[in-house]
Amino acid sequence: MDEVRVAIVGMGIGRANARGFLKTPRARIVALCDIAEERMHRLAKELEIPEPLTLYTDYREMCRDREIDAVFVGTPNQLHVPVALEAVKHDKHVLVTKPLADAVGPARELVAAAEAAGVVNMMSLSTRFSRETQIVGDMVAKGEFGEVYYGRARSVRRSGIPSWSPGFVQKGGGAFRDMGVHALDAAWWMMGMPRPVSATAVAGAKFGPRGLGFWDFKPQPELGNQYAADDYAGGFIRFANGAGLQVESFWASHHPEDFQIEIFGTEAGARCFNPLTIYRTVAGTPVDSAFTIAKDWEGVWVTIATHFVESILDGTECQAPLRHGLIVQEMMEAVLESAELGREVEIGSD
Numbered sequence: 001m002d003e004v005r006v007a008i009v010g011m012g013i014g015r016a017n018a019r020g021f022l023k024t025p026r027a028r029i030v031a032l033c034d035i036a037e038e039r040m041h042r043l044a045k046e047l048e049i050p051e052p053l054t055l056y057t058d059y060r061e062m063c064r065d066r067e068i069d070a071v072f073v074g075t076p077n078q079l080h081v082p083v084a085l086e087a088v089k090h091d092k093h094v095l096v097t098k099p100l101a102d103a104v105g106p107a108r109e110l111v112a113a114a115e116a117a118g119v120v121n122m123m124s125l126s127t128r129f130s131r132e133t134q135i136v137g138d139m140v141a142k143g144e145f146g147e148v149y150y151g152r153a154r155s156v157r158r159s160g161i162p163s164w165s166p167g168f169v170q171k172g173g174g175a176f177r178d179m180g181v182h183a184l185d186a187a188w189w190m191m192g193m194p195r196p197v198s199a200t201a202v203a204g205a206k207f208g209p210r211g212l213g214f215w216d217f218k219p220q221p222e223l224g225n226q227y228a229a230d231d232y233a234g235g236f237i238r239f240a241n242g243a244g245l246q247v248e249s250f251w252a253s254h255h256p257e258d259f260q261i262e263i264f265g266t267e268a269g270a271r272c273f274n275p276l277t278i279y280r281t282v283a284g285t286p287v288d289s290a291f292t293i294a295k296d297w298e299g300v301w302v303t304i305a306t307h308f309v310e311s312i313l314d315g316t317e318c319q320a321p322l323r324h325g326l327i328v329q330e331m332m333e334a335v336l337e338s339a340e341l342g343r344e345v346e347i348g349s350d
């Protein structure tokens with residue numbers, strides 16, 4: 001096998017991932033799948049995806065296509081596991097957008113099936129693979145932060161509830177599984193992926209059910225009526241190594257926009273974004289190093305696609321297996337469950 005024949009499912013975030021594959025040598029997009037046919041035609045034309053290209057409206061039929069080696073899953077959260085499970089059943093490698101699933105049970109089922117099938121299984125994580133996160137993660141792994149004992153991660157929007165797909169506001173959607181997952185995953189990864197043991201949190205929906213807080217400040221009473229998810233959550237996760245992580249996600253708030261991750265180590269600290277800054281004490285003097293990193297929105301998708309292809313063709317160890325997505329899902333669901341129960345909950349004990 002000297003190339004990977006890829007199918008893209010879901011034409012929303014599928015667009016960014018498809019652009020990544022188009023710029024990746026040894027990857028070829030051979031199929032698109034979406035229930036909205038016109039979205040496939042538009043994407044194929046816009047990205048000038050070369051023929052032959054097969055369009056499917058049924059992912060089950062697509063998974064039976066022997067000309068496909070790997071599937072990118074970019075459907076709404078509630079459909080990640082059904083699509084990926086079907087792909088894995090047909091021995092296809094899978095790349096799944098975040099979050100892995102809409103609940104812990106299906107996430108576990110998918111990870112078990114993918115690992116048993118022996119296919120490459122990877123999360124498509126644009127924050128974990130961003131340059132800032134990779135730089136800090138690399139420095140932590142080399143010991144430059146000493147012991148990492150605390151983290152803070154947040155995604156705050158002023159009026160940013162996604163309004164283009166009802167999947168976001170239905171059960172299994174919500175702010176924490178949409179944006180909290182990016183902040184949580186990247187912080188946990190930079191901290192060295194310690195084993196989570198418990199979470200305590202608050203969460204709720206203060207804007208969405210009122211038809212407020214939607215994208216571009218446009219009221220959406222019809223989405224407000226079907227609102228069944230959180231629009232904010234804030235919690236604290238405790239790890240087996242004694243470290244702690246404070247994590248927050250607001251889809252809407254009366255606060256400025258903010259996406260930030262902060263890492264506290266015994267030898268250095270970091271603020272990851274705008275700009276990436278490393279804090280140290282050198283010769284008794286506090287020294288702050290700020291890095292200007294060129295914004296490269298497209299580059300991260302090429303990084304993800306390239307790593308997926310190299311994991312398949314070269315046997316490179318996958319740096320973001322679905323198992324990582326499962327642990328993040330366990331933390332997310334514990335945060336939301338803790339908020340519902342009004343008490344701390346254990347993670348990974350069942």
Ligand SMILES: NC(=O)c1ccc[n+]([C@@H]2O[C@H](COP(=O)([O-])OP(=O)(O)OC[C@H]3O[C@@H](n4cnc5c(N)ncnc54)[C@H](O)[C@@H]3O)[C@@H](O)[C@H]2O)c1
Pocket residue numbers: 009010011012013014033034035036039057059074075076077079097098099124125126164165177178
């Ligand atoms: N940075 C990121 O990694 C990032 C960014 C945005 C969205 N996402 C994730 O991508 C997913 C989709 O979000 P979006 O914003 O692209 O939504 P979207 O609504 O724009 O796209 C989802 C697409 O899936 C299609 N779809 C629905 N059911 C289907 C089915 N049964 N078979 C095939 N296609 C089906 C829809 O028609 C739609 O075109 C979410 O899980 C979200 O969390 C990730």
